Amino acid sequence: MIKPIPYGKHFIDEEDIKSVIKVLKSDFLTQGKKVEEFEKALSDFHGCRYAVVFSNGTSALHGAYYASGIKPKDEFITTPITFAATANAGLYMGAVPVFCDVEPDTGNIDANLIEEKITDRTKVITPVSYAGNVADLKTIFEIAKKHNIIVIHDAAHALGARRDGYGITDFCHMAMVSFHPVKHVACGEGGVILTNSEKLKDKLMLFRNHGITKDKNLIENYEGDWYYEMLELGYNYRLTDIQCALGISQLKKAKESIIRRNEIAKKYINAFKNIKNIEVTKNKSIDGIHSYHLFPILTPKEVRKDFFDYMRNNGILVQIHYIPLHTMPYYKKNFGFKKGDFKNAELFYEREVSIPMFPSLADEQQDYVIETIKNYFGEV
Ligand SMILES: Cc1ncc(COP(=O)(O)O)c(C=O)c1O
Structure with a gap:
């Protein structure tokens, strides 16, 4: 009998392997130059200003909900046809999930049903581009702007996808792409938030690194080169240089x-x-x-x-x-x-x-x- 055929599978070639080995032989396994290099490649690929990589797509979403400023008991609207992480990451912030039904023929959130779900506690809408088919972001973003709501696009499935001439980072404040092996770019684990906002980028960078900064402009009492300050309660959600090297090589394909x-x-x-x-x-x-x-x-x-x-x-x-x-x-x-x-x-x-x-x-x-x-x- 034919060998079992999976529904999805990563593709790793010799170039990928060489890139990883090179990092393994280098001085930095984490917090080195590969991180910025991967981020630059990702923002160039998607034509947006910033990319902040995270240890996985779920932690990236956690970062996005944090950066949105959502507070405990605030609401976010999302789709029930998604992986648990889309909504779980909102729960990590103490927020309340409000589901909105999907279009029967795409599985994407039905943009026409969103407005009736909005209350004065709605802070975020999180559409998912199911299977790589971009959700109706343009309509969703118009609704969001009217009500002063942040749009976090869960584009875990949608690296490189486009709809009606726009890309996955265009009609949203932040877009998340996952680098889990069945996705387009495999890092083992990994994720990114893509954004055009410098303010959101700064919040995301702080959040993925314990809330710690070495930026002299942000530090209250700078004492010397060793000095850093913890400004917020963040996490260690960093992606290693080993994974970034694999990601850079994968993104080329x-x-x-x-x-x-x-x-x-x-x-x-x-x-x-x-x-x-x-x-x-x-x-x-x-x-x-x-x-x-x-x-x-x-x-x-x-x-x-x-x-x-x-x-x-x-x-x-x-x-x-x-x-x-x-x-x-x-x-x-x-x-x-x-x-x-x-x-x-x-x-x-x-x-x-x-x-x-x-x-x-x-x-x-x-x-x-x-x-x-x-x-x-x-x-x-
Ligand atoms: C729609 C969706 N959102 C979020 C995630 C979470 O991504 P990760 O597995 O990289 O944490 C996934 C992963 O399967 C997903 O499919």
Whole structure:
């Protein structure tokens, strides 16, 4: 039988390995020059002013909620179709999650439903660009500006993605990208906040380094070269030079990787046109780039579990993204959510299956995936 095919996978080549070894032989494993180099490469790649790297995407989101100035009992609005970290990071600040239902055909937050969720305690909106398909940031940002709300774009899936001619950092105050291995750029663990605001950048830098500064302009009583002051309660959320070296090398291949992901997507979309009962999530962008972190398909909910088991039994390690966050016991217990609260999100979850999508997916592997799906659903 064919070797199991995962739904997502990192791609590491000799160049990546050499870059890491070089750092391992150098004087700095952390807090060295590779950190700034990676940050510069990331801000250049996305055409924004600043990038602040963090130890992972979750700590980066924690930094973003902190920098937003959100306080305990303030509210933030986000989507239930996401990984727990999107909302958990807001909870770390003592803030209260308010979920907003999703568009049934994309899994992205429905921008038209956001305004009715806003109260005088709403401080942040956190849209997620699900699977690499950019959420309607333009509409969301207009709403946010009207109500003086900060937008934290969870672009964990969306490195390099674009919608209607704008990028992931354009209609938001901060955008987070994750460097977890199944994402476009693998650092082992890692994340970044991209922003055009110097003020937010300064807050983020302080937060990821214990709240400590050596900046003479910020220090009250400078005593000498050894001197630093702790101004805020921060964390050690730094990314090492080892990981940054890997990230720099990986980022060089990101454009190519997104092109390959789009080729794979095109072949799936063509193949599924003739398959009964499969819907592909919609790409609503005109002149955009879907970065295809995932390739989600929507099946009839009655067969989803059976189809999932069938694919796994055939060596295709499909996955489900995501179990709606409001149905998690922690969220139900602490915030009073219940099943039935967000109908579109729940139906999306009941229908969704993520099939293999990664740049090194071989043509024969993809043919096998398509063939296996055809055998299940039959052709029209
Ligand atoms: C949508 C989303 N947000 C946040 C995260 C957290 O990122 P990390 O795993 O780098 O902490 C993930 C990671 O899986 C994610 O998919």
